[in-house]
Amino acid sequence: MAFIHGKNTVVKVATKDLSSYTAMSELPRTADSHDVTTYGNVAHRKAGGLLDGTFTMSGTYDSTAVNGPRAVLEPLLGTVPAVIRQTEGAGTGKPQDAFTALLTGYTETNAVADMVKWSAAFEIDGDVDSTPQP
Amino acid sequence: MDVNAVVTALAAQLSTITALRVHSEPPGTVTPPAAVLSYADVTFDNTYGRGMDMLELPVVLVVAKVSERTARKKIDAYVSGSGATSIKAVIEAGTYTAFDSVRVASATADVITIGGVDYLSYAFTLEIAGQGA
Numbered sequence: 001m002a003f004i005h006g007k008n009t010v011v012k013v014a015t016k017d018l019s020s021y022t023a024m025s026e027l028p029r030t031a032d033s034h035d036v037t038t039y040g041n042v043a044h045r046k047a048g049g050l051l052d053g054t055f056t057m058s059g060t061y062d063s064t065a066v067n068g069p070r071a072v073l074e075p076l077l078g079t080v081p082a083v084i085r086q087t088e089g090a091g092t093g094k095p096q097d098a099f100t101a102l103l104t105g106y107t108e109t110n111a112v113a114d115m116v117k118w119s120a121a122f123e124i125d126g127d128v129d130s131t132p133q134p
Numbered sequence: 135m136d137v138n139a140v141v142t143a144l145a146a147q148l149s150t151i152t153a154l155r156v157h158s159e160p161p162g163t164v165t166p167p168a169a170v171l172s173y174a175d176v177t178f179d180n181t182y183g184r185g186m187d188m189l190e191l192p193v194v195l196v197v198a199k200v201s202e203r204t205a206r207k208k209i210d211a212y213v214s215g216s217g218a219t220s221i222k223a224v225i226e227a228g229t230y231t232a233f234d235s236v237r238v239a240s241a242t243a244d245v246i247t248i249g250g251v252d253y254l255s256y257a258f259t260l261e262i263a264g265q266g267a
Binding site: 006007008009010011017019020021022023059060089113115 | 183235
């Protein structure tokens with residue numbers, strides 16, 4: 001077992017590697033909860049339902065024309081691109097989450113005393129393939 | 135970012151200010167008016183995969199003796215936000231390949247003693263962003 005630093009995380013959207021522009025990413029996964037309590041129970045009974053999840057990423061804006069966050073993400077708004085996130089970085093056998101997700105938001109934030117920042121929000125479409133990297 | 139290349143580039147840009155002596159490292163002695171580029175604080179890994187690092191570079195400006203009658207007028211020209219001798223304007227007007235962006239974020243007044251003489255000075259803080267790898 002070893003603690004893993006976040007700095008080596010790899011994030012790709014529509015095959016474009018956005019890692020070097022990204023400082024934060026988050027993949028919260030959820031499951032529907034159904035209450036199946038019946039007469040005779042003395043406590044709530046629960047059953048799992050459909051899986052769901054979102055994905056968010058954010059970082060520092062870069063004007064790179066082809067592979068920068070604006071160039072890659074803005075045209076993908078409202079579409080369902082492929083997303084790959086490698087939590088421990090790239091490497092055979094290391095974990096990976098691969099999924100398609102609806103890009104629901106792309107935001108650029110310009111504070112007067114800071115670098116230009118960007119963020120993107122996705123809703124996961126279907127299953128997440130968590131097979132480790134080949 | 136190559137820190138030495140960053141300092142060299144900024145020193146060259148500051149050297150475009152007429153009559154300002156620019157030292158790219160702390161010198162043994164200073165003859166005002168002079169700007170001394172000090173040592174940078176480095177923040178690594180501002181993005182994943184060594185994408186971005188940031189530097190905070192102090193530049194100390196020494197202009198005139200505290201007792202000099204025109205000291206204030208002299209130093210104000212360097213501290214102003216615009217003008218041919220404005221440290222902020224000149225630094226931010228430069229074109230650089232050693233890093234991506236620079237902002238002169240602040241300037242703090244001080245008095246420093248050189249050779250037993252008190253000089254008016256300002257410590258400028260430069261925020262520099264560039265590629266990590």
